[in-house]
Amino acid sequence: MFYVRLLFILVVSYACYSFVVYTKGTAGTITPAAETQQVVSEGKQLYQQYNCTACHQIYGLGGYLGPELTTAYSDKNRGEAYMRAMLQAGGSRMPNFHFTSQQIDALIAYLKYVDTTATPIKD
Numbered sequence: 001m002f003y004v005r006l007l008f009i010l011v012v013s014y015a016c017y018s019f020v021v022y023t024k025g026t027a028g029t030i031t032p033a034a035e036t037q038q039v040v041s042e043g044k045q046l047y048q049q050y051n052c053t054a055c056h057q058i059y060g061l062g063g064y065l066g067p068e069l070t071t072a073y074s075d076k077n078r079g080e081a082y083m084r085a086m087l088q089a090g091g092s093r094m095p096n097f098h099f100t101s102q103q104i105d106a107l108i109a110y111l112k113y114v115d116t117t118a119t120p121i122k123d
């Protein structure tokens, strides 16, 4: 009887935990505000459409020709102005995609959002 009760408690606990995880997400997940959500998803689409992941990593996944972009936004040596310049003009190996300023805003919004979801290792 003890084991049946224990099993029951475990099953109920697991069901409650699953409900919380699936409806609220795990701790540390940040959902952008509704007004930024639109522009963030535009940026994400551009990121996929132009296959930035061929050269760049986000959360460690992607190509290795370009630098990791997860925390580029909050990186004191890179940051928004540097990223904008790179997206406007390209670099020595980073292609110039001839983005409009609206597309650059969307890509920056996406990379800024990605940055808020990361836990950078501070030096």
Ligand code: HEC
Residues within 6 Å of the ligand: 046, 047, 050, 051, 052, 053, 054, 055, 056, 065, 066, 067, 068, 069, 072, 078, 082, 083, 084, 086, 087, 090, 091, 092, 093, 094, 095, 097, 107
């Ligand atoms: C052909 C490979 C390649 C592709 C594709 C590419 N990049 Fe890059 N990117 C680079 C390289 C390499 C750098 C480093 C600067 C340099 O050497 O030109 C860079 C630099 C950057 C930077 C500046 C940040 C830093 O740490 O230097 C940003 C932001 C960036 N890329 C965003 C993007 C986005 C967004 C896309 C997709 C639209 C993209 N890149 C597509 C290769 C690429």
